[in-house]
Amino acid sequence: KDITADDSGEVTAKCGNQTSTAYLYVEDIPVNFTKRLTDQNVMEHKNAKFTCETSVEDVEVDWFVKGEQVKESQKYSIYEDGVTHMLVIHDVLIGDSAQVTARVSQFESTAYLYVKAQPVEFTRTLEDQSVAENTTASFTCEVSKPANVQWFVSEVEVTQGSKYEIDMKGLSHSLT
Known part of the structure; x- marks a missing residue:
């Protein structure tokens, strides 16, 4: 039950001086996106949230903005909860409009951030x-x-x- 990659190995049954041996091969579940990123239209000075889901829990998703990998900082927050992964871009400005990409294994999901100017008041x-x-x-x-x-x-x-x-x-x- 609940076989993991750690369970791979030789399985032997013994009966008296007789043995029967087989090998258990556990194949990794392929990691890909089950819910892809969607474009976000955000008013400047608000937060933009990009969310995706993966086929496997607890995998690391790498995030890219304008082609550059981003890490946790004042500008970016990265969250993971099981299969759900989120990038939050704080206090977006017009210049933050960009392509945002999530990458897991060899798979990518890409969406766009469109920042709308606050009206003059x-x-x-x-x-x-x-x-x-x-x-x-x-x-x-x-x-x-x-x-x-x-x-x-x-x-x-x-x-x-x-x-x-x-x-x-x-x-x-x-x-x-």
């Missing part, structure tokens, strides 16, 4: 203002990452000129 919005006629009003907003901000007054786009001053410092944008 306002982190500080415009505030209503009441000003006296013939004075200056200034409006300021901030965005979540570098971006171009267009300014509109009464739904008409305004540009830098004698009436309007447009300024940008880091993620802060202002119209005066």
